[in-house]
Amino acid sequence: MAGRRDKVQSIRGSRIVVAIVIGVLVGCVFAFLFPHGFFSSNPPIQNRRTIKSNYQSGSSCESPERVNMLKSDIASLTDRNVELKKQVRKLTEKLRLAEQGKDHAQKQVMVLGDQHKVGPMGTVKGLRTNPTVIPDESVNPRLAKILEEVAVGKELIVALANSNVKSMLEVWFTNIKKAGIINYLVVALDDPIAEFCKTNDVPVYKRDPDVGIDSIARTGVYLRNPFDYLYRDSDVESMTDGHNNMTAYGYNDVFDEPSMGWARYAHTMRIWVYNSGFFYIRPTIPSIELLDRVADRLSKEKAWDQAVFNEELFFPSHPGYTGLHASKRTMDYYLFMNSKVLFKTVRRDDKLKKLKPVIIHVNYHPDKLPRMQAIVEYHVNGKQDALDAFPDGSEW
Ligand SMILES: *[C@@H]1O[C@H](CO)[C@@H](O)[C@H](O)[C@H]1NC(C)=O
16 A cells, blocks of 8 residues: 555545535545546437427528527527436436335345344345435535535535646536536535636535645546446445456455465455545445544544545454444446556557446546546547557656
């Protein structure tokens, strides 16, 4: 766990505090910046038809007033269409969530209901999907109101930003809009960024000023809607820093101590850390406890937030310590791709190159903005050689 890249120690717990409050209210993806998608808003066909029939029923030679009227008709129809599209998306999302929720609820009843016998061998299943908490709007009524407007199925993407990352934020929301994602929120850490969001019609919450934050550099490009690729069966669903099946999903790492003779091999279990720059949490007690623990530790010690996040999530209870009992799931590292996977493996592999990830998170490279822009060029604008100029890693 080298102390590289995303390390932003001065952030302390403040980011996590926002996360806790939001966690108390809804489930969400936390991303500390991102972009894109392929859902371009074509002028809806229905509009064209309406326009055509208007034209046919009107006089053949249009007066300027008539033309203006038609123009304003088009504008209002386009608005209505955008609104309809949003509603359809919301409904589709709700339906999918309802189906997933039904399945989880059945398992909860099975496990939490009456005491029962264990069942035949090979069929025993514990509970990963914890019940959700009751939202408490009184924690922060101003934020609760915003969340109610923005969230879809009580879920949203949250990104924190200040003026230092303005250009990355712009790449982020431009692409998130293109990806057809509507439930996202920027937590603005200073006034200029709040203004910038408002000007660009980006939902924003201006956090009350407290702890100073120097920079946020958690940077991803959104290519599809992440909510379509979540399992929602665990308290925490996170991107990994791993780069293959072993490092991402866990493996047996043998430690060799020859002086022990017969017992020279000690088996250890390893997994590359979760990337705290992009994770999804369900609004459950263990999720909120995780954030609470992380915030508490970061307020007391100078530590790397990502390291603390992982330690709290994974270390078991032991003498003098009670571990967290949160269920976790590692996201597919080809769908939720870190920049090492992209630049070391994927761009060199003809088959993998054709994958369309959900997001690409530029966590392994300090030259974040140019790499993000190149990713947009490659995946969004189809420029085949856009990634070629970059070295695999940073060259110090
Ligand atoms: C990696 O894991 C995935 C999913 O578990 C599996 O489908 C794939 O075959 C594995 N790849 C290798 C190289 O083992």
